Amino acid sequence: xxxxxxxxxxxxxxxxxxxxxxxxxxxxxxxxxxxxxxxxxxxxxxxxxxxxxx
Numbered sequence: 001x002x003x004x005x006x007x008x009x010x011x012x013x014x015x016x017x018x019x020x021x022x023x024x025x026x027x028x029x030x031x032x033x034x035x036x037x038x039x040x041x042x043x044x045x046x047x048x049x050x051x052x053x054x
Contacts, residue, residue, distance in 0.1 A: 020044045
C-alpha cells in the first residue's frame with residue numbers, strides 16, 4: 001500500500017491537527033514529506049514536534 005493510500009485510509013481516525021498535517025502532505029505529495037517537519041508544522045499553523053530525549 002502506498003503512503004498516500006495509507007493516509008487517506010486513516011484520515012477518519014485522525015485528530016484535527018493530524019488532519020491538517022495529512023491534508024498538507026496530500027496536497028503536495030510526495031514533496032511535502034521531504035521537507036523538514038518544522039516547515040510542515042509552520043505551514044499548517046501547528047506545533048512542531050518536541051524531542052524528549054528518551
